[in-house]
Each structure stands twice: as structure tokens, then as C-alpha cells.
Amino acid sequence: MASTQIASEALRISTASLGGSALSRAVQSGAVPVSWHTGHPNSPSAWRTHAAHVRSSPADWLTALKPAFGLAARSVASARLAEAAAHGVVVTTGQQPGLFGGPAYTLTKALSALALANVLRDTLGMPVAPVFWAATDDADWHEAAVTHVIGDAGVDRLSLRGPATDGVAMADVPLGDLRDQRAVLRAACGSVADPMVLDLIDAAYDEQSTVGGAYVAWLRSMLEPLGIAVLDASHTAVRTASHTFLSHALHHASAVDLALRDRNAAIVAHEFAPQVEAVDGLSLVFETVNGARTRVPLDRATHTADHATPGSLGANVLLRPVLERALLPTVSYVAGPGELAYFAQVSAVADALHTPLPVAVPRWSAQWREARIDRVLDRLGVDAAELREPHVVQSRLARAAMDRDVTDAMERLRVTITAQQSALAQAVSAAGSLVPPTVVQGLARDLEHRVARVERRLLAAVKSRETNTARDLALAGAALYPLGRSPERVLSLVPTLARYGLGVLSDMTDLAAEHARTLVGGPESPAA
Numbered sequence: 001m002a003s004t005q006i007a008s009e010a011l012r013i014s015t016a017s018l019g020g021s022a023l024s025r026a027v028q029s030g031a032v033p034v035s036w037h038t039g040h041p042n043s044p045s046a047w048r049t050h051a052a053h054v055r056s057s058p059a060d061w062l063t064a065l066k067p068a069f070g071l072a073a074r075s076v077a078s079a080r081l082a083e084a085a086a087h088g089v090v091v092t093t094g095q096q097p098g099l100f101g102g103p104a105y106t107l108t109k110a111l112s113a114l115a116l117a118n119v120l121r122d123t124l125g126m127p128v129a130p131v132f133w134a135a136t137d138d139a140d141w142h143e144a145a146v147t148h149v150i151g152d153a154g155v156d157r158l159s160l161r162g163p164a165t166d167g168v169a170m171a172d173v174p175l176g177d178l179r180d181q182r183a184v185l186r187a188a189c190g191s192v193a194d195p196m197v198l199d200l201i202d203a204a205y206d207e208q209s210t211v212g213g214a215y216v217a218w219l220r221s222m223l224e225p226l227g228i229a230v231l232d233a234s235h236t237a238v239r240t241a242s243h244t245f246l247s248h249a250l251h252h253a254s255a256v257d258l259a260l261r262d263r264n265a266a267i268v269a270h271e272f273a274p275q276v277e278a279v280d281g282l283s284l285v286f287e288t289v290n291g292a293r294t295r296v297p298l299d300r301a302t303h304t305a306d307h308a309t310p311g312s313l314g315a316n317v318l319l320r321p322v323l324e325r326a327l328l329p330t331v332s333y334v335a336g337p338g339e340l341a342y343f344a345q346v347s348a349v350a351d352a353l354h355t356p357l358p359v360a361v362p363r364w365s366a367q368w369r370e371a372r373i374d375r376v377l378d379r380l381g382v383d384a385a386e387l388r389e390p391h392v393v394q395s396r397l398a399r400a401a402m403d404r405d406v407t408d409a410m411e412r413l414r415v416t417i418t419a420q421q422s423a424l425a426q427a428v429s430a431a432g433s434l435v436p437p438t439v440v441q442g443l444a445r446d447l448e449h450r451v452a453r454v455e456r457r458l459l460a461a462v463k464s465r466e467t468n469t470a471r472d473l474a475l476a477g478a479a480l481y482p483l484g485r486s487p488e489r490v491l492s493l494v495p496t497l498a499r500y501g502l503g504v505l506s507d508m509t510d511l512a513a514e515h516a517r518t519l520v521g522g523p524e525s526p527a528a
Contacts, residue, residue, distance in 0.1 A: 011500050015511055016367040019486070020337025023272040027340045028362050032270070035351075036263070036344040040332065040359045043521040044123045050359065051089050051124055051331050057356075061085065061328055068235035070220065076227040080117075083127035084329070091117040092324060093334035093363065094133030094233075096140060097170045097215035099147040099158060100185060100201055104366070104493035105336060107222070108512070111505065112363040113334045114228050115512035119520050120331065128331065129229060133324060134219055136171040136212030136234040137314050139293050144170045144211050147492045148482060149188035154474040155482045155490070158184055160211070167292055169314075171212035171234035178205055189498035197498040226505065238327070239311035245326045246285050246313040249353060250305035253283035253298050256352045260284075260318070263348035275341035276318055284319040284349065288312050318342060322350045325358040333358040361519050364512040366488055368496060373479045376472045388484070390477045395459060410455060417447050 018028065026032050030039055041047040062085035071078040084090050093113040095106045110132050117130040138144065145160035158181045165173045182205070186198060204218035212234055219230045231238065249256065257278070264274045282295040287304055293314065296304045304313075315323045321333060321343070335343065343360045350357035377384060386393045421444040428434050482490040497504055 010371045011368060011496070011504070012371075013366055013368045013504070013508060013511065015515065016365045016486070016488070018337050018362050018365040021273065021275070021341050023267065023275060023344060024337040024341040026272065027344055028337075032344060033266075036267075036347055037340075037360070038347075040361045040519065041521075047120060047331075047520055048124050051120070051126060051128075054089050054329050054331050054356075055087070055126075057329065058327065064241045065231065065237055065327065068232050068237040069229050070216075070232065071229060072224065075224050077129075077224040077229040080127065080129040080227050081131070081229045084129035086127070088127030088129065089120075089329045089331040090129045090131045091120065091332050091334060092131045092133055092328060092330050092358070094135055094324075096135040096138035097144040097212050099145055099160060099181070099211075100205065100492055100494055101215070101218055101222075102144075102147055102492070104488045104491055104496075105363075106219075107493050107505070108366045108488060108508065109334060109336060109363050110219075110223050110228055111226075111509045111512045112515065114226055115364065115509055116332060116334060116361070116516040116519060119513060119516040123520055130227065131328065132219060132223060132228055132230045134212070134216050134230055134232055135320070136216060136232055137169045137239075137293075139165075139167055139169050141165045141168075141170070141173065141211075144173075144215075148490050149185060149492050149495055150475065150478045150482070151184065151188060152471065152475075154478040156184055156188065167294070169212065169234055169288070169293055170215070171210055171232075172291060173211045175205060175207055175209050175211055175214055177207055185492070185494065188492075189495045192498045194498055194501040197494060197502065201494060222502075222505075226509070236311055239314070241327055242315070242323055243308075243310040243313060245323055245355075246315060246319075247305040247308070248355075249315070249319060249323075250283060250285050250296060250301040250308075250313075252353055253285070253296070253301035256284060256349055257298060259348040259352035260345060263345055267344060272344075274345060275338060276345060284316045286314040286316060288314065318346055318349055321346050321358055321360075322353060322355055325350075325356050330358040333360045334363045335360045336363055364515040365486075366508060366511070368487070370479065370496075373476050376476045380469065380472060380476075382473075382476070384476075384480055387473075387477045387480050390473060390481075393473060410451070410458075413451060414448075417444070417451065421447070 019025070020028070023032075027037050030037075041050045062081065069078075069081065071081065081090075091113045093109045095102065095109060098106060101107070110130070113130040113132065117128040121128040141164045145164075147158050149156050149158065160178075160181075161176060182202070185201070189198065192198065200218060200221045204221060205214045209217070212232075216230060216232045223230055261278055264278055267274045279295065281298055283298055283301050285296045285301070285304075286293050287296050287308060289312070295316065296313075321339075324330060324333070333339075340360060340362060347357055382393055421440065424443075425437065425440045428440060429437070479487065481487075
């Protein structure tokens with residue numbers, strides 16, 4: 001496992017397995033039909049051929065989309081994007097909004113795209129710009145309104161105040177008052193080494209902003225200095241540029257629906273579960289009318305295509321990668337495990353529309369561990385893997401912490417009960433089986449149940465007494481297996497960046513570059 005040491009051994013970041021569903025893992029290993037997923041070029045020469053093909057279309061794409069990037073003049077990201085528009089290609093990735101940037105994988109996806117763009121640029125000898133597609137047109141409030149951090153009692157959930165606004169694009173949902181959420185976030189940061197991290201949060205997450213607008217502002221403040229351009233998917237420029245493609249998708253909605261149902265059936269026949277279920281009677285195109293975003297019914301698809309106002313249409317998750325490739329010269333899309341799974345369905349959509357599909361590659365996956373967590377584990381004598389079942393660990397430690405006299409007395413009680421139950425069974429049998437043996441056996445079970453109840457109460461009392469141990473276990477469990485999942489998929493990276501500085505992003509990019517080099521293959525000489 002590749003790793004790098006950061007902040008004088010205080011923080012260790014390493015490469016982790018991407019994981020995912022059975023279908024995602026099969027896509028990653030190439031164990032699916034080529035018609036589902038063609039894989040990616042496996043050598044510099046193959047990437048060069050692919051890039052040359054992609055570079056030719058679409059023409060003059062940056063002129064149409066430039067307002068949606070909102071790039072500062074003379075920024076690193078602006079320069080890279082302009083060079084790619086003139087005679088290069090882009091590497092893309094993206095994510096829907098999350099509160100305070102959402103889970104850490106928002107940033108690991110962005111850094112993966114940056115690393116791959118850098119490796120391709122150096123290998124192919126052509127401009128390659130990383131682009132982050134901020135899906136602010138997404139309407140999943142329950143995902144966008146939440147993030148998680150580590151608090152004193154374990155994982156703290158930070159959430160916008162309701163009511164939920166599903167059906168409304170996050171670009172149009174007001175943030176409101178975030179003072180309480182900011183206070184929890186600041187507390188989770190502890191001793192702050194880089195105050196700029198929280199300053200950027202405060203600047204972006206102004207209560208007058210929207211969920212989507214704050215997300216874009218924060219992403220740009222974090223990513224543009226690294227050379228990553230952030231495209232706001234809900235911007236008028238994107239909506240207008242998308243109209244022709246989305247109208248085309250509506251005109252072919254029935255063919256897309258049939259192709260997708262056939263593909264889903266094939267996925268099930270191969271004993272996988274489709275990542276995205278088909279919805280009867282609905283196309284893959286959304287229409288926004290009076291602020292409400294709904295899927296266009298198949299029986300109204302053609303009418304909507306012919307009469308929809310430019311800018312009112314949007315793509316769902318299975319159509320979005322095809323739309324993105326229609327708007328950008330995407331040499332590769334850097335995908336998470338869920339996205340790789342639905343690319344097995346997206347390919348059917350692209351085929352039905354007779355349009356190109358971006359090459360999808362797995363993103364780099366990170367895990368990080370602070371030295372303070374290792375100290376907690378050493379002090380408790382607990383292995384990190386044990387924390388997958390924290391209640392088992394806590395009970396073990398409580399038993400170890402229980403008074404020896406109490407432990408010995410409980411053990412003697414159990415031995416006595418066992419011996420006396422056996423003596424009673426023998427006496428009953430010798431007396432001519434006064435009662436069936438099951439009666440005595442039932443008595444033994446009842447006694448053991450009562451003893452176990454007493455023991456559980458004793459353990460609970462010890463756990464309550466050992467507050468420091470409980471707190472340390474909660475801290476370690478939250479850091480390593482928050483909510484029983486990978487930290488990258490649950491926790492915000494903001495507290496880590498605040499404690500150790502924005503330089504952490506450079507170290508993460510270096511690790512992501514190792515992953516990118518395995519994707520590109522080689523070595524071969526750059527093109528002349």
C-alpha cells in the first residue's frame with residue numbers, strides 16, 4: 001500500500017481499495033461484457049490515439065461554456081482550460097452538492113482528475129485540463145443537506161434545517177442560518193493550524209447563498225488554485241448549451257427506454273443488480289416548470305422536445321455522462337464505485353442515442369489516520385479491525401475493567417449452578433424420573449438467562465464508570481469506521497485540512513498520481 005507521511009508523523013494518508021457493489025467491482029476488473037463497459041486505453045500510445053479522436057469535438061466548446069466556469073483571469077485553472085480548448089482535451093469528474101463540501105471523496109475525486117490530467121499531459125505531450133462538474137442542478141436534498149464530522153461522542157451529523165426540498169434544484173434552495181452547524185464544524189477542527197480553511201468555508205457558506213451556490217464557491221476556492229476548473233451545471237450557459245442534446249434525447253426517449261430495459265435485464269441475468277432502476281413511463285430528461293423539476297413522461301417526450309424553453313431541460317444520472325461528453329472533449333471521466341456500476345447502463349443509453357460515451361476510469365481512493373488515533377488504540381490494547389464491531393470491543397474492555405472479586409464471584413456462581421443442575425438431574429433420574437429431563441434442563445436455561453442478565457447489568461455499570469474508555473473508543477471508531485463505513489464516504493475533510501493545512505492536498509495529489517500512472521500505463525516517450 002502506497003503511503004505518505006504528513007505533518008511530522010501526525011497524519012498518515014494512504015491509498016485504499018475503491019470497493020463498491022458486486023457490479024462495480026466487476027466493471028473495475030473488466031469482468032463484464034465489452035458492450036457494457038469497454039474499459040480504458042492501457043498504454044500511452046492507446047491514450048494518444050483516443051485523445052486525438054476526442055480532441056476534434058465538440059468545436060469551440062469553451063466559448064459557449066466559459067461563463068459557467070466563473071474563472072478568475074490569469075488563474076492556473078483558467079490557463080489550463082484555455083490551452084485545452086485550443087489544442088487539447090479535458091479529464092472530468094463531478095459530484096452533487098453536500099453541506100460544507102460533503103464527504104471527503106468530493107475532494108479525492110477532484111484530486112484524482114487533477115493527477116490523471118497531469119500524467120496524461122506529461123505523457124502525451126498535449127494540454128489536458130481537469131474539470132469538476134458541480135451538479136448543482138441535482139435535487140436530492142437529503143444528500144445535499146448533510147455532512148458528518150468527528151465530535152466528542154463519535155460521529156456528529158450536521159444538517160440544514162428542513163423542510164426537505166426534493167424536486168427543487170440545489171442551485172435554487174436557500175441555505176439559511178448555519179451558525180449552529182458552523183459551531184459544530186469549528187469544534188471538530190480542534191487546534192487549527194490553517195485558519196484559511198475555515199475562512200473559505202465562512203466566505204462560501206453565506207446564509208444569503210443557495211446550497212448549490214455555496215458548494216460551487218467553496219469548490220472554486222479550494223480547487224482553482226490547484227488548476228482544477230469548476231463548472232456550475234445549473235448555470236444558464238450550461239443549460240442553454242445542453243438544450244439541443246436533451247431535445248435529441250427526448251426525441252429518442254422510447255428507444256433509450258427500451259435499450260435501458262434490455263441492459264437491466266442482461267445485468268440481472270448475469271446475477272448483478274442494476275445501479276439505477278428503470279422507472280415506468282418516464283424518460284431520462286427532467287423539465288423544470290415554475291421551479292419544480294420533474295421527469296418528462298415518455299408519452300410527452302416528443303411534444304416537450306419541440307416546445308420546451310431552452311434552459312428548462314436537464315439530465316438524470318444515467319444521461320448526464322453522455323451529455324457531458326457532448327459538451328466537452330472528455331478524454332476520461334474519473335468515477336467513483338457507484339458511478340462505475342451505472343456506466344454499465346450508461347453505455348446502453350449512449351448507443352441508443354448514437355452519441356459518444358466518455359471513457360470511465362476508477363478514481364483514487366484515500367484513507368487517513370491521525371497519530372492520536374494510534375495512541376488511543378495502543379493505550380486500549382485494541383486492533384483497528386476490532387472496531388468494525390465496537391460493541392464487542394467495549395464489552396471485552398468492560399470485562400477486563402470489572403473488579404476481580406466480582407468476576408471471580410460470577411464465575412463461581414456459574415460453576416455452582418452447573419454442578420447443582422447436574423446433581424439435580426441425576427437425583428431426579430435415580431428417583432424414577434419424577435419429571436421429564438426437559439424440566440431440569442429448562443431450569444438450567446432459566447438460571448443461566450438470569451445470570452447473564454445480571455452480568456450485562458454489571459458490564460453496563462462498568463461501561464458507564466469507564467467514561468474515558470468509552471470516549472476513546474467512540475473517537476477511534478468514528479475515525480476508522482464512521483457509521484460502519486469508509487471515512488472517505490462519510491466524513492468531511494475540512495477538519496483534517498484545518499488541523500494540518502492545505503498542503504495536505506498536494507500530498508494527496510502525489511498519491512493520486514501513482515494511481516493515475518497505473519491507469520495510463522507506459523512508459524513511452526511523449527509525442528513530439
